[in-house]
Amino acid sequence: MHQNRYSQKKQSRKARSKWGTVIARYSKDGEIVAWQVRYPHPTESGKRVQRQFKPWQELEARKWLEEEKYLVDLQHKGILTWTHPTLRKREAMQEDDKTKRDKVKFCDYVNWWEKNYRLPNGEDVAGGTRRNLHVDIGHFMPFFENLLLTEITPMIIKEWYDAPHCEGPWAFRRSCMRLKAVLESATKAGLDGSASLLQFNPFIFHIPPAPRSSRIDIPPVTPHELRILAESMPTYTRLSVFFSTLAGGLRCGELCGLQIRDIDLDKQTLHVRHSVNRGKTDRGTVQYGKTKTESSVRNVHIPDAIMPMLRQHLCDYCDISTPDSPVFVPKRSKIMSQTTLERQFAKARIKANRPDLTFQGLRASHATLLMLQGGTLREVMNELGHVSEKVAVRYYQLTVAEHQSHIVDTLARDFIFESSR
Template sequence: MPRNRRPKKNQTARPRSAWGTVIPRFDENGGIIAWQVRYPNPLAPGKRVQRQFKPWQELDARTWLEEEKHLVDLHNKGIAEWKHPTQRKKDKLQEFREQEQRHILFRDYVAQWESNYKLPNGGEIAGGTRRNLKLDIRHFITDFESLRLSEITPLKIKAWYDKPHPEGQWAFRRSCMRFKAILESATKPGLDGTAPLLQFNPFIFPIPPAPRSSRIDVSPVTPRELMLLAEAMPEYTRLSVFLSTLVGGLRCGELCGLRVKDIDLDGQTLHVRHSVNRGSMDRGEIRYSRTKTESSIRNVHIPDALMSMIRQHLHDYCDMRLPDSPVFVPRRARIMSQTTLEEQFAKARVKAGRPDLTFQGLRASHATLLMLRGGTLREVMNELGHTSEKVAIRYYQLTVVEHQSQIVDRLAQEFMDE
């Protein structure tokens, strides 16, 4: 018999149970240091289930053995399935977690959902996207934040859905989409196998249709207006309006992300490789980041008419010795921010008599003017870095009334001449 199982002087060995055992464990001086309980595993013949108790827990050890025997008896009689004590402990912990999740407050669930929000490819979202996400959530969270997730019903959602929404139609539509997506995620099993928190999605109402975009009615910029815009911009960012209108329809963030090495003067090519933001949490200093989409990475032709202007800008405002230095050098920061460039443009467009224009409007002008001069839809999409024909047609091909009238007149005249 091993030393730590030998009864010491004045100690009596405990009798073995007919089914399991409660065995004392001794130290070198004969003192009990633990009680070890064992019994046969009913699911694995030849193996034993065991548990150890503290020296003062002999009664607890024997009570546990009797309780385990009862569970095994129920299993052998086909009344209840026996599970290993370790598995039972895991199941109990899992049940506790699920109960805790079922009582989670809506605001806490939304916070979890937002922190785990990813791009469809699993990548981190940009800072601007996270900012928009927070804005969308803000429009409905105050009405539901004190409720448990399970307390949100279609009736309560309808009260929010039907009330006035001063944030506007676009914001209301986006909020509905976010709200529905959040609740839908609660109807799915957890990644750890936990049961869904909701049996069905209580957001049963239709997503409002997309309102007509005001951008559709904006007319393309004219050559005279472009010159007035350029004259109203600070000299060190004047080139930006020409690039957005005549070279690739660059977005504001793409303009800010341009570096000296992105302009190939010999090959007359501009490489769009980056945008800018403040990081995934939309905090901190401006930094270079990925473009809006993968298709936004593109190479666009620099027209002959702009070559001298670009050369002059690079000579006057850029450090050509450093390929990574920015094309648009800010006055007080390392990298130009979209906010700064947009504020400059906002003042310039008023002076130019086109307060309706934005950098997005210049981008749409570029697409429209290319089409009017014979560019194909595929060429325009490549120029702007688009993959969706629907988006390209809806938002980036503006209607020019005079041109539309001219082609209708020309069509009719050709038929009448025949």
């Protein structure tokens, strides 16, 4: 064994060159475990440059040494500036990464972005939201999908931006917001430390302003219309229009998500805790889920006038012994779907001669009627589960022409009366 190791070390010495060395490293058993290559540092006297290779890479080690000698010779002749192999490797990897980044297709990046889209708190979005996200992306994807991500410039975006958009102003506005968000995401470094795919966001244009909502011009429902709506609904869902108009302004999904445990008859309180959806893909069976926003979880007062109807409804259609059973019991499934309730309402509004009404319209009517009765803006926001005054004022306070005329007449009368005294 000692003779073998002596002969191996002797061969290793023969492997030394006048400029650098390729040295075999052995284990205790006399087996080669690595090849170590060394040569003098060309710019810092007394230091060495070295690299280690696997046991089976002797030829690669010798080849690397010859290549390094060639680069050092160029340095000495003033033809090329020598850089350390580690730095060269890092630069090569960065260049390779840049080449890969430059070849990323826009459609592939958008698909990745859509798949990983999350709420600001990191939670996954609801199925309906993800479906809307996909629709918004579909408005701009055909124009850009054959381009590389790095090929998208402000000029190309302007061509799309200025083109006709048959999807309508609301959809165009949303698609602009999505496109800007996608490109902004590409300017951020990856969580793994990888460099950004874009140096800057090429979407430099203004997001189109929100168009005037058609809901603003819809007058609130009248008592006569509400009565016809209720009479035109199936008896087992008739209570829904009263809840939406007179108790909390419940959304359609919130109505479908009501359970027996959510009703406190003694305190005349309705606990809004759930909505319904069809899962992450928005295509599954109806299930209980979170409300639209965190502020939508609220407790609302059940008016005295509705209590008799509510008690009768619970007696006729509900299993009050089971807390998690639904308040609005569907005919063929376990949980009432929004589609079913909205379809029933669509027929009822035609009979009431109010084709413009939706459950959202009843919700807006609730807010407006509360204000006309002297409710404050904060009380209306609490009732509807809103945190934004801007949204509450813009979309949920309808103008009642008769009331507006009345207050203007009253104002003028009082001023003229005072001025004549």
